[in-house]
Amino acid sequence: MIPVVHHPDYIGPARSGSPHQTNKYGLVHALLTTSGAAIDWIEPQMMPRIWLEAVHDPDYVAEVFEQRVPPEKTRRIGFEVTAQVARRSARVPGGTWRAGVEALDKGFAVNSAGGSHHALYQTGAGYCVFNDLAVAAHRLVEEGRTARILIVDCDVHQGDGTASLLAGRTDIATYSIHAEKNFPARKARSTLDVGLPDGVSDDEYLESLAGTLEPLIADFRPSMLMYQAGVDPFVGDRLGRLNLSHAGLAAREAYIAGLAVRLGLPLASTLGGGYGADLIEVAGRHVASVLALAQGFGLHKVAIATAPQHSTLDGCGAPA
């Protein structure tokens, strides 16, 4: 069974004209349900306010909960913080924390939303309200559930919020591999940043990832990994600048899962960026990512397409 944390609060209404569509999370849920994979669905609690306030400015947290986010912050976030958005913004970090707890118990778990890596101390940004990765990592460490967390961020955009919220921590480190010319224009400083030139494709990406992540792990010696599995490095992504294929994304997930298994590190994964006009295609990319990770942990077998059986191939072997 693949432990997947999900809650109906994750799913928002369609927003016309916005690249960020929270109704994609409903499609992810639907596609996972019909994928044939054995899923252990887990419902998360909301992240208690005290843990949000441990990482974000309590005044900003109040602005979100009371739906009085000022216009300049609304502009940075990219959508209005309504009651539904506020509820979602507390539920999703609760889910990332729960995925962390499940991963520590079972080795691997997924939050079927999250990866809100642009959210900063006093404001949200780039479609992110609260930084679920930073909030959950902080809580997991403070509760004594694990000692040292490395956040591995493979979204095509730099994890600037996570980097700045966790800067100076000795018990949580941040890694971001991203398109250097992409949003945000002003980068923060992660423990390790790998800024890639535009147009990087599968082999070069995977080589850069392995060549930089493994030395960081050897140096930092984490006790668990949290993974932002953005699928926006895909060649067809509306907001990406890299050229990864579907096979390249699957190879990335196989590599990350394989590394965690080899090193005996629990892996809690979140979704992340993924943009395009066809939301089913985008949701399909996220689902393929989840299933490839699960396969790396031996929790799922991705079906390998077999050639259709033609009667003309039987017996003498010459196709018609």
Ligand SMILES: [Zn+2]
């Ligand atoms: Zn992104």
